[in-house]
Amino acid sequence: MDPLSRPRLTVVDGGATDESAAPAEHADATDALATTLIDAFGDRVLFLFHRRIAGQTGDLPVIAVTATGVHLIEPRSYPGKKVRACRDGSTFVIDGVRHTRIAEQMQEHAEALQAAVSIGPLPDATVHSHYCFVDGDLPVRPLEVGGVRVLSVRGTLKRLRASGPLDERDVETLHRDLSRRLVRT
Structure with missing residues (x-):
């Protein structure tokens, strides 16, 4: 066994019973994506699920720390619904209905995560954000x-597999720091 290898990842339910917890469809998308990610990567990618920044509201459903940096992943599920962007690309249009709050929340969460990373041990680590649609009719074009970016599960897996400037120790340092400072929801 490699002396630097990590123990096998075990997922533990946070037991959130708070009224402000994520809606059922959002939680289902996060759970489905979490299972897929853990099956695909095991302990090669380090994850945090359902966290928030102290003093702020809003769930950061999936945070992945990889060689390319910190990834904020927002899982979404709209089975059988057509997912597009409005003309100016500022908001989602799902089955013809505009959903403005989704993009606003992502912007807030990405900025908060970037601020958290910038005061940690590797302040220059890149923070990436993207949506991952577990279910929904996405367009063929990007x-x-x-x-x-709006990605499928396959696109998310590809993005997390990419090589980058961080080594294994950097990834572990970032993950450890974020796991200490981000509160479980």
Whole structure:
């Protein structure tokens, strides 16, 4: 066994019973994506699930720390619904209905996570954000909403597999720091 290898990852339910917890469909998308990510990566990618920044509201559903930096992943599920962006790309249009709050929340969460990383042990680590649609009819062409990429589960896996400037120790240092400072929801 490699002396630097980490123990096998075990997922523990946070037991959140708070009224402000994520809506059922959001939680289901996060749980489905979490299972897929853990099956695909094991302990090669380090994850934090359902966290928030102290003093702020809002769930950061999936944070992945990889060689390319810190990834904020917002899982979404709209089975059988057509997912597009409005003309200016600022908001989602799902089955013809505009959903402005989704992009606003992502912007707030990405800025908060960037601020948290910038005061940690590797302040120059890159923070990436993207939506991951577990279910929904995405267009064939690339899609961005509010400047944030919209990916399928396959696209998310590909993005997390990319090589980058951080070594294993950097990844572990970032993950450890964020796990201490981000509160479980």
